[in-house]
Amino acid sequence: xxxxxxxxxxxxxxxxxxxxxxxxxxxxxxxxxxxxxxxxxxxxxxxxxxxxxxxxxxxxxxxxxxxxxxxxxxxxxxxxxxxxxxxxxxxxxxxxxxxxxxxxxxxxxxxxxx
Amino acid sequence: xxxxxxxxxxxxxxxxxxxxxxxxxxxxxxxxxxxxxxxxxxxxxxxxxxxxxxxxxxxxxxxxxxxxxxxxxxxxxxxxxxxxxxxxxxxxxxxxxxxxxxxxxxxxxxxxxx
Numbered sequence: 195x196x197x198x199x200x201x202x203x204x205x206x207x208x209x210x211x212x213x214x215x216x217x218x219x220x221x222x223x224x225x226x227x228x229x230x231x232x233x234x235x236x237x238x239x240x241x242x243x244x245x246x247x248x249x250x251x252x253x254x255x256x257x258x259x260x261x262x263x264x265x266x267x268x269x270x271x272x273x274x275x276x277x278x279x280x281x282x283x284x285x286x287x288x289x290x291x292x293x294x295x296x297x298x299x300x301x302x303x304x305x306x307x308x
Numbered sequence: 309x310x311x312x313x314x315x316x317x318x319x320x321x322x323x324x325x326x327x328x329x330x331x332x333x334x335x336x337x338x339x340x341x342x343x344x345x346x347x348x349x350x351x352x353x354x355x356x357x358x359x360x361x362x363x364x365x366x367x368x369x370x371x372x373x374x375x376x377x378x379x380x381x382x383x384x385x386x387x388x389x390x391x392x393x394x395x396x397x398x399x400x401x402x403x404x405x406x407x408x409x410x411x412x413x414x415x416x417x418x419x420x421x422x
Contacts, residue, residue: 228410238411293358294408296411300350
């Protein structure tokens, strides 16, 4: 069975500081990994994905994520946080086989403090 | 522009009433999904459909029903059998063959029992 873990329910960071939102996964085979962001009362918006290739993936709004196969992690990062980055972030996994379904983490609430 | 549209944005249901949430996409995606989101509980899969005229139960299908008569449309009915329907409902779509790029989400419907 495949799974995604986001070990932190909430992350607080000061504006201008670097931010990291953690994600680890478990899957047999090669994973497809995604990050989505959700603002209040809105749907999820795609940020970035890793399917193959370069382990460092760059996405929307200055976010990036690093795929680490040995640590089975896909942490989301940004060098300098903005107050407008405050939102709920979801990591998601597709196993690359079978039905085209994503397994989601429970989400991490990011609060950027002015 | 291609996208996925959910309506209405807000919906109020009286006790014992069935209500239907609309989800329409013009992305030519084969697969569509319904999720329920409660505070602090992440996303829970209600139903999904990978092809017209076929759908499968997700993790929390009890008290819900769906239909998939057209590729573009995947309405969700919340029946009176659903005892605690107040939640935020998200519809998503994706490809179901060939390359997979994750889900596209609608903007959600907030259902409240009054």
